[in-house]
Amino acid sequence: MSRERGRTTWIKLYCYGRLHGSMNYQLTEAEQSIWDKCLCLAGLCGMNGLIADNDKHPLPHEFIAHEFHCSLDLLESTLTKCKKEGRLSEDGNGIRVTNWSVYQSEYDRQKTSRDKRKLTKEQQEVIDNQNRRREEFLKKERDVAAKTLYKVPEV
Numbered sequence: 005m006s007r008e009r010g011r012t013t014w015i016k017l018y019c020y021g022r023l024h025g026s027m028n029y030q031l032t033e034a035e036q037s038i039w040d041k042c043l044c045l046a047g048l049c050g051m052n053g054l055i056a057d058n059d060k061h062p063l064p065h066e067f068i069a070h071e072f073h074c075s076l077d078l079l080e081s082t083l084t085k086c087k088k089e090g091r092l093s094e095d096g097n098g099i100r101v102t103n104w105s106v107y108q109s110e111y112d113r114q115k116t117s118r119d120k121r122k123l124t125k126e127q128q129e130v131i132d133n134q135n136r137r138r139e140e141f142l143k144k145e146r147d148v149a150a151k152t153l154y155k156v157p158e159v
Contacts, residue, residue, distance in 0.1 A: 012047035016108060030089055031082065034074070038082040041072045042092065046101045053104025054097060062098040 017040070021027075027036055045068070046053045056062055069079040083099070086092040093100050123131070 011050040012108070015043050015047045017043075018107070026089075031085055034078055035082040035085060038072060038074060038079060039086060039091070042082075042086070042099070043101060045071065046099075046104060047108070049098075053101035053108070055100070056098030060097045062094070062096065068099075 018025075027039065031039060042055065046055050049055055051060065054060065055068070065079055065083070066076060069076045072079060083092060083094070087094065090102055093102060
């Protein structure tokens with residue numbers, strides 16, 4: 005089955021929320037680390053926040069714990085708390101990061117702008133010619149200004 009978006013090699017973390025948000029009193033430091041790893045794994049799975057295999061089957065918790073280099077108990081306690089707080093949900097397809105599209109969509113939103121800014125070779129040549137003509141015009145203006153400004157009156 006094809007991926008909806010493709011693998012993400014980086015994720016966004018909201019600095020203020022990550023350092024001062026409710027997660028800091030709702031999760032232990034170890035659980036916060038597991039939460040961050042859940043975000044990373046969701047990005048690598050490339051299915052808009054779904055942690056699952058390529059066929060959208062859930063990954064076993066034991067496998068995820070092994071990938072995260074943590075105990076199964078730590079993973080389970082993190083998942084339980086994150087589900088209770090609405091950060092994660094879990095169903096027959098896998099574990100889903102609840103607001104993935106809200107928090108991780110900036111790249112997709114800006115992608116169209118980046119694509120529009122890519123110029124064809126012909127468009128770049130037009131811009132280069134305009135810049136060259138502008139420089140020639142400004143040079144002529146400077147030359148005229150210099151001749152009239154420093155003109156020595158004849159005696």
